[in-house]
Amino acid sequence: MKESDQVLFELRFYEISAGQGDRMIKRFKTVSAPLFERYGGEVVGAWTSAESDRIFAFMLRFDDSSSRDEIWEKYHNDPLFIEARAEQKQIIESGTSTLLRAVEL
Known part of the structure; x- marks a missing residue:
């Protein structure tokens, strides 16, 4: 299985x-x-x-990298997000994220 086809987790941290x-x-x-x-x-x-x-902090799960890209694009173009963007800038000072893949234990 290609890495791009594997389930991805995205861990996001925000300083508020x-x-x-x-x-x-x-x-x-x-x-x-x-x-x-x-x-x-x-x-x-x-x-x-x-x-x-x-x-x-929050964590998201995506089926693969292409679904992650699609979901984020739709999220950022949604009218609800666009309306809430100004408030977000008042709440969030900075943020980081990392993509993770599960390992078998």
């Missing part, structure tokens, strides 16, 4: 503005998670840091 944790969680529940699910992405989970109230 001070005092914006509840707002970030609400936005994720009402905008991000529904959009990912609408377009075929699976939200594996979402977390806040036990060490900092300014860290929010």
Whole structure:
């Protein structure tokens, strides 16, 4: 099986503005998670840091790299995301992500 055909997990970390944790969680529940699910992405989970109230993380599962690209494109072009983009800029200071593949144990 080619690597591009393997299931991918995307782990995303965000540093959020001070005092914006509840707002970030609400936005994720009402905008991000529904959009990912609408377009075929699976939200594996979402977390806040036990060490900092300014860290929010979530993980997505994609069937393969091409489905990831398609889902993200649809997500970014959805009117709900476009409408919420200004709010996102007030909440999120920075973000990082990494793509992961499962290993057999």
